[in-house]
Amino acid sequence: MTLEQVGILLAWGTLVGLDLVTMPQAMIARPLVAGAVAGALLGDLETGLRLGVIFELFQYDILPMGAVRYPEYGPATVAAVGAAHTAAGALGIGLGVVVGLVTGLLGGISIHLMRRLNARAVRRSAPALERGDVGVLVRLHVMSILRDAARAAVVTWAGLVLAVGGHDLLVGALAVRGALVVAVVVTGAAVAAGTVGTLRLVGRGPVAAVKPPLARSLLRLFTVQGSWNYERMLGIGFGVAEEPLLRGLSPEANGEAYRAAVARGAHFFNAHPYLCGLAVGAAARAEHDGAPPEQVERLRTALSGPLGSLGDRLVWAGWLPFNSGLALAGIALGLGWSAIIGFLVLYNVGHVTLRWWALRAGWNYGLRVADALRQPFLRRAGALLAPAMAVVTGAALPLAVGYLGDPFPSWARVLFVGAAGIGALLLLWRRLGLTGLRLGLGFAAIGLVLAVAWR
């Protein structure tokens, strides 16, 4: 890689890392997109798509619910593509996956540390937050977003360093067949993680009297998780998104009611980020309707869990894997860029529509927000998405296996299918407590040992 290419990948990895949790969650952080664009930036789309498919399958092992820790595969995929681009053929794929898995592990650790830093910053500013100091609230949120951008840059940089180091270490040290073993077993681990992750998802079985600045609130909602931390979770982001809707609240009281409402808005809250607007709109409307503070707090508390479970079901376990499955199948069928662009457009039409509907419904219904959730389309979406996701990912997985196994010689295909099967069984064996990342790293280690021994 040239220095210019490293710089371009670093910038792309930073954007990708920022998109995962902080903003705008448009899913450029999905490995399929991150990998394809990284490949295109290097003039090597095929490698980008292949690594994108492999890490998209590892991504299926993850459900980002609540305070769960998980590896970060966006910048990891960018680094993986950079690594794979430096070496040809199977060695490139093997090297790319190993670099990507280690970078994914580092990314996950960095998110955990950043959330601790966010919590510490929130704790330091707690008295100002309780006074409803909007300047402190917004500054905290913006600093957290910048912190995440710096974090994403560091993780991508570390991944690219690993890519260059891995290239220097392995190229020339492994025979072609040894490199193939590594590529095959880590690809098998990806298929195992994708299969078991999908199985886990499928399971068994009145109009406002005032015109609120909903558009400004919606824009802020795209960053609602920017200051996510273990103490208030997305409370700070909630407060930042709610603040425009609270302006003009009882101005005759010298802004006291406004500041008290801003302070309440920044208290502990967590829900699915796309449906968070429902609580933001409802809480702001309740404040305007003069609801007692305890009732507003109760409303927030009552919405936290249901909006979490509804959003996790509809989006993380439904709409996202459904679209991802379509894209995987599209790539396997040779659609290339069209599959990536189709994924981004279709997914984000649903994503932005849901965010806008949630905020408007929350504002329109206020304390009667339960009526908003009775919308027939929500029930229908919940009933249709689960089976649709199961059908699409069920069809996409074998297509992805065919696509990933295609460049391997026949003996390596047998090893690939064997690794995928054994990997799936190991992941299903609950007592082992294995995750896709651990399985991938374990298989990579075994593959490297076999490759070195088989020179």
Added chain:
Amino acid sequence: MSIALYRIDDRLIHGQVVVGWGQRLNAGFIVLVDDAVRASPWEQELYRMGVPPNIEVITASTVEAVARLPEWDADPRVGIVVAGDVGTIAALTENCHQVTRINVGGVHQRPGRTERLRFVFLSDAEAEQLTRLAARGIQITAQDVPTARAVPLAEFI
């Protein structure tokens, strides 16, 4: 079947419970034990809306839950019991031999609580209450989702 999971979680029913544990255990019903929610029909409706139609949501006060535990334990479906705080779960274990394991799933920051794990913040009184439950032979672990490690009480108290 029986109650497969007794969980302390101040967000009560949310994604980790429905998508995480509900799918893993193939749950047929979730019992939400909370006095405030039991007294609020609109809140009960909210919690029902977050759960797929194949999982029944039963809302109970603490007193009702203590009385109905044997009935739920004899239900042929797999059940999950969720309470929002340590005190409510402790009340369920009084005079009740069925509760042998408690899952601390999410207890978040409030004044007086200190961080024990990234998703478990406890006051000294709550920590002591959990210790007393453990001394009675109840296995207590902290685990937010099924794929995470179950952390024994001794490691986070």
